[in-house]
Amino acid sequence: MVSGASSPADALAAARLIGIDWGSSGLRAFLVGADGLALVERATAQGAATLSGADAYAAVLDQAAGDWMRARPELPVLACGMVGSQYGWVDVPYATCPADARALASGMRRTPDGTALIIPGLLTDGGGLPPDLMRGEETQIVGALQMRPELREQACIVLPGTHSKWAQVRGGRVERFATHMTGELYAVLRQHSVLGRLMQDSGGFDEAAYCEGVEMARDAGHLGMSHQIFSARSLGVTGRMPAPALGDYLSGLLIGHELRAGLEWRADAKLDHAPLALVGSPALCVRYQLALKRYSGVQALVLDNTAPAGLLSLAQAAGVIPA
Amino acid sequence: MVSGASSPADALAAARLIGIDWGSSGLRAFLVGADGLALVERATAQGAATLSGADAYAAVLDQAAGDWMRARPELPVLACGMVGSQYGWVDVPYATCPADARALASGMRRTPDGTALIIPGLLTDGGGLPPDLMRGEETQIVGALQMRPELREQACIVLPGTHSKWAQVRGGRVERFATHMTGELYAVLRQHSVLGRLMQDSGGFDEAAYCEGVEMARDAGHLGMSHQIFSARSLGVTGRMPAPALGDYLSGLLIGHELRAGLEWRADAKLDHAPLALVGSPALCVRYQLALKRYSGVQALVLDNTAPAGLLSLAQAAGVIPA
Structure with a gap:
């Protein structure tokens, strides 16, 4: 910030x-x-x-x-x-x-x-x-804990991106984390796979198509991600979804699968009643916030760039500037 | 054939x-x-x-x-x-x-x-x-039923490939099917994502790495495919898996996720006691056969190219040649 x-x-x-x-x-x-x-x-x-x-x-x-x-x-x-x-x-x-x-x-x-x-x-x-x-994300997590001390005791911190990171925090420490290649999957599928061929730029964000993807991952994700993403083609080929909507639908499917796995992982760690914070670019955090709400009504705290705060905290922890 | x-x-x-x-x-x-x-x-x-x-x-x-x-x-x-x-x-x-x-x-x-x-x-x-x-695959399925009449009553027919198809057969009819983009995912991830950068051609098939991928998808697939595939990078970066093994490990992970979803879908359709047939190129069928065995001991029947038999059956069904 x-x-x-x-x-x-x-x-x-x-x-x-x-x-x-x-x-x-x-x-x-x-x-x-x-x-x-x-x-x-x-x-x-x-x-x-x-x-x-x-x-x-x-x-x-x-x-x-x-x-x-x-x-x-x-x-x-x-x-x-x-x-x-x-x-x-x-x-x-x-x-x-x-x-x-x-x-x-x-x-x-x-x-x-x-x-x-x-x-x-x-x-x-x-x-x-x-x-x-x-x-890099470890520094953003330290910054998030600096800016929002209520996250230190227990939290799940999610950093959406090319390689999204989900981190479990307890007692000010990162206990464990998991990467999801959501952003990179979207990019390579759109640019290099058969799914991208039917897609057209909508020039905007198709919220309905995006939410349909999120809900499809939630309700039928057991059918497998590599199965479900093919519907971004079959819906286009059959004319059941307009070409400009297919990209946001695929984005919703991929993010929905990230939430499917991430929220279960968070619950397994007994962090489902602890705060969930999104840290990253505002545009991406808004997408994830919407997906979380649609997926299961989870309210997320959103933080913008916390790297400066993290760098300051780490400089203090290293003793190179006074705390 | x-x-x-x-x-x-x-x-x-x-x-x-x-x-x-x-x-x-x-x-x-x-x-x-x-x-x-x-x-x-x-x-x-x-x-x-x-x-x-x-x-x-x-x-x-x-x-x-x-x-x-x-x-x-x-x-x-x-x-x-x-x-x-x-x-x-x-x-x-x-x-x-x-x-x-x-x-x-x-x-x-x-x-x-x-x-x-x-x-x-x-x-x-x-x-x-x-x-x-x-x-195209519908013709191969018809050919498989022609060549192996015991599949007509009840079977799950799997056609591995760029877009793998899993089909449920009952009473000589294809009741429903599901596509998995496994082959295309492997290709785009290997050629266009960060995962391909560390991979080296092994010049052969690393069965141990492949099976490790299959078993990782089976045992921890609830952590999500887009999470698990990142391990094809982290295992390389940390030197815990040699670069020539990473490609077959990723292949095993992706095929393991296809089996995870496909075998559950087959069981939901109450076809888990019916025969499972693999139809496709011998090299790919051998990989899937190995994965099925490792995943849950499923024995698969393997058929090579059944398109000629399917084309003949359909010509007969159309009455353009005598049955």
Whole structure:
């Protein structure tokens, strides 16, 4: 979240931290104030997937925030996300669940040029299941707990996206989490599968078709996701759904299947009476909020970008700025 | 299935029918003998998706089987598959379930040039669910019932592929069916998603990794397919599964989810004590047979290409050749 307007000089003077959310496909740089809100935000498309070698990362960081770093050289620079992967700037080993802000802070590594600290991703494991991974979302979760202390005791935090993350929080720690590839499935099915061929852009959001998809996943999801998605073709071929509605219908089906699995997983963890918070872009959170309401009347708390607050919390937990 | 060797002239003399299995991505032409086996088989890549307009279809048919048609002009020519879709040679309306060979035969349409009869696809519907569609597989199912009469009373017939079909058969009729986009999901995830990036070709089949995927879908499939497939990345990133094994693991996961839904659907229809037959390419049927055995010890009957037998049965049901 971005705090109220102030002049660039005021923002620079008030900043406590230079924070970087550096994912695969882009970078966002923040001047973070004492309240955990971004005083200024900048974005570039120079994500970790586009970069190779320490010099390239250092140059991009300098372009994005070099003026801030020179004006306030005493401010710590903290970065989270794929910048810390084995293909990133520094390979920062995953922290393991259960983990709180202190555990994440103790796993930070400094870049070779000394300019920035990089936050570890998080790994969850156990129960005979394969491991699951996140990089960047752990910082957003820490930020959500900072901004909404009522989530610390018990909560389910959902971060919708290309790879949605569902996290179980107890006592301020992330106990476990699960990834759902919902956003990427939608993209590859729409762009590369037979389902995309009949779809037309509606230029808007077809709420009725979207909700039909959500409810179809809820009511008949036991028939299987790979079966149900084919109806985004059969409904089009038979003319029972207009072509501009098919994309939102498929989106509803895929998100409905995410809720089907995620809400059962949340109930199995006895978190179905704890708050459910959505953290992410407002447009996507609105879609998920609508789906949750339709699926089972779940009311979700919605938080916008909590990465700045998370970066500030982790800087405090690491002792690089006073708590 | 192709019958024993014979000379081209003998095959032509013995043929009862010229059969064409004309799908989206290819065409197979058969001289079909009285036993429903192919005496000769030819294949081309000129599928319906590559053709536009009646003249193009007529020219491809002539290339594939024109010599047979001129040598035996009295033989009927029957075609099934996407050639009968609204984007094909002739738009042949779907027959609706429940349907037997007679119902399919009565829905055939002749091509504008009079050379061939085209078999309708099949539509299933009802129970408040979206419609489901097949074109081509209905002919293979009819062929399976012709070749294995013990399947006519009650059976579940599974046709694995890009779009796998599960069909419920009772009293010689297809009562209902369900498509699973398993093969296409595998292809788009491998070629276009983050999951494909870590995968390496193994040059063989990693049975252990495949079975691990099947069992993961069986034992923890309630966690959701879009969650579980992400483990084909997390197992690679963490080095817990070697890169050449990841593709077969993902294949096992996706097929395992198809079985999870399909076997429950079969049991709901009270067909779990009826035979389960796999119809398709031997390599794919072996994979499904292995998965079925691992999943729940189900023994499947395996049939190779049953399209020639189905084309013959439908020609007989239509009265264009004597039964």
